[in-house]
Amino acid sequence: MLPKVLIAASVKPIMLAILAQDGESYGYEIIQRIHNLSDGKIQWTAGTLYPVLHRLETEGLVESMWRKPDGGRRRKYYRLTTQGEAAMSTEKQQWMDVNAVLVRLWGPDLALR
Amino acid sequence: MLPKVLIAASVKPIMLAILAQDGESYGYEIIQRIHNLSDGKIQWTAGTLYPVLHRLETEGLVESMWRKPDGGRRRKYYRLTTQGEAAMSTEKQQWMDVNAVLVRLWGPDLALR
DNA sequence: TCCTATATATTGAGGCGCGATATATCGCTC
DNA sequence: GAGCGATATATCGCGCCTCAATATATAGGA
Numbered sequence A, B: 001m002l003p004k005v006l007i008a009a010s011v012k013p014i015m016l017a018i019l020a021q022d023g024e025s026y027g028y029e030i031i032q033r034i035h036n037l038s039d040g041k042i043q044w045t046a047g048t049l050y051p052v053l054h055r056l057e058t059e060g061l062v063e064s065m066w067r068k069p070d071g072g073r074r075r076k077y078y079r080l081t082t083q084g085e086a087a088m089s090t091e092k093q094q095w096m097d098v099n100a101v102l103v104r105l106w107g108p109d110l111a112l113r
Numbered sequence C: 001t002c003c004t005a006t007a008t009a010t011t012g013a014g015g016c017g018c019g020a021t022a023t024a025t026c027g028c029t030c
Numbered sequence D: 001g002a003g004c005g006a007t008a009t010a011t012c013g014c015g016c017c018t019c020a021a022t023a024t025a026t027a028g029g030a
Helices: A004-022 A027-037 A046-058 A082-106 A108-112 B004-022 B027-037 B046-058 B082-106 B108-112
Strands: A024-026 A062-067 A075-080 B024-026 B062-067 B075-080
Touching: A004 A024, A004 A027, A004 A046, A004 A075, A004 A082, A004 B004, A004 B082, A024 A027, A027 A046, A027 A075, A027 B082, A046 A062, A046 A075, A075 A082, A082 B004, A082 B027, A082 B082, B004 B024, B004 B027, B004 B046, B004 B075, B004 B082, B024 B027, B027 B046, B027 B075, B046 B062, B046 B075, B075 B082
Parallel strands: none
Antiparallel strands: A024 A075, A062 A075, B024 B075, B062 B075
């Protein structure tokens, strides 16, 4: 079980990175995607995910459209905006800045193991 | 300026790692240490640091002792407990789990650049 | 018909950073 | 010996965040 604060810090960069890689996706699929990507270590719930998606949309980083597939119920697909791509770069840089400090403290050799 | 949530997620592992590496230190020094370690990118304030130190002490991860150096005013020195060392390992593993997901999404090749 | 999986949405409780503020002392300069 | 900046610790409260719980709806299979 990961600490809340670590979930909080990683949810935005991970969400943006998933949409950047997958092109577009919807809530339920994203939950499963991150579950697989992390070997089950990260388990977002609906109560975590949807508020984040709505926040990203309010901030203009993602846009959404409803779609109804043949069979199965309607889904709300999300896609990165141009602003969202820029935001991902920023988030990535910030994460790596902090990560660099931790790697330095834990020992630079560990980065290669 | 780093996002609050990223500060929140990193403050505990960084604090534990600093004390693990330095043996012991005190609030004011830790603030300068992290400033230098991060090339000025991470700037903790007293309002961030002291509550965290107190929390770590309540959790039994650090222990403290007042000391009065020759010249200069008294300082409260902090040191990791055995529990604190174990907590650092856990925090480290959790951070690396999340970092692994991000590296995977951003592209594994980036890890070498 | 009923159950399970799929799918989105909201609320409220609890947790946390950090700017602002308070308090105190050292060492230097005028 | 007054004044000041650097050193040093401490607390409060605003605002933001997660996430369990809850609500709603539908597809497909038993």
